[in-house]
Amino acid sequence: MKILHIGNEKNVENYTAKTPFTETAEVVNAPLGLTDDAYAQMAPDAEVIIVDAITEISEGLMEKLPALKMVHSEGVAFNKIDLAAAGRRGIYVCNCAGMNARAVAEQTLLLMLGVVKNVVFGDRAVRDGRQMEVKMGYMGAGSLKELADCKVGLIGFGAIGKATADMLHAFGVTVYYTKRHRLDAEEEARYQVQYLPMDELLKTCDMLSLHVPVTGETMGMCNREFFAKCRKGSYFINTSRGELVDDEALREALENGTIGMAGLDTLDHEPVQKDHLILSWPQEIKEKILFSPHIGGITGSSFRRGYAMIWEDIEKISGGETPGHIVNQKELNLG
Incomplete structure (x- = not known):
């Protein structure tokens, strides 16, 4: 052979x-x-x-x-x-x-926790000697969240989505999903998930996570219309493929606060070089993104x-x- x-x-x-x-x-x-x-x-x-x-x-x-x-x-x-x-x-x-279902699910959880706790900001604060300033700010505002404070919506529910749902339950999270063909009642009970049509999921969930392949139908699916339907201040996670996301639409959503933070393991136009479009965005926008180098499944x-x-x-x-x-x-x- x-x-x-x-x-x-x-x-x-x-x-x-x-x-x-x-x-x-x-x-x-x-x-x-x-x-x-x-x-x-x-x-x-x-x-x-x-x-x-x-x-x-x-x-x-x-x-x-x-x-x-x-x-x-x-x-x-x-x-x-x-x-x-x-x-x-x-x-x-x-x-x-x-x-790579378990591996990508772990990466998804890492990014979810990373944006909820804003770990990059916290790390930088300690390195800059501002530990107490940040800590007292969180305590005074009551703004620091637990993952279970978020309703999580999984867009796509194949092997990775199912592994992610299983892991989320350990954190006490309520998990919703959407996909082309709804699961039967027995499978929904097995994975402890609730089905919502896409539009309902976007307006219901505080944390959105992509778990779909790139096809002619899904290419650029996260566009202006998509983000306009999201809850204000939602978290957005992508461990699937960068081609699913319209970068300019994501930028606008981050600028106007529709998306509070994004966790991205993958970007469109990889490999990512220093001249990548997203890396040229204003610093205040980039600070709302937690990147990882497309390592979820490797x-x-x-x-x-x-x-x-x-x-x-x-x-x-x-x-x-x-x-x-x-x-x-x-x-x-x-x-």
């Missing part, structure tokens, strides 16, 4: 369990940023591509690899892979759904779970079976 891996070359080595099958597979490691021609020349007979989750796999590259049977995201995201082109060729596109445990899924699917392909984590069922007419 010939495999082209596009991404960090250490990933296959570090996260692949040694089995008779994995030991006999031939893996060609290729760095990010090469041309389709360069990738095709490195592994012209590749049957499988394993690719970094936010890296493009174009129709042009697939056409240059006549033996290609499967493209497998190294993570959960797959929106940069041309699903339609893969479907036309009968190529499976798979992802590692659920591999724990070692997440990658070990993911690579177990990847090799399971590769072994099935090798044996002429259908892989188990297909995301282009529609394009392949699989129902």
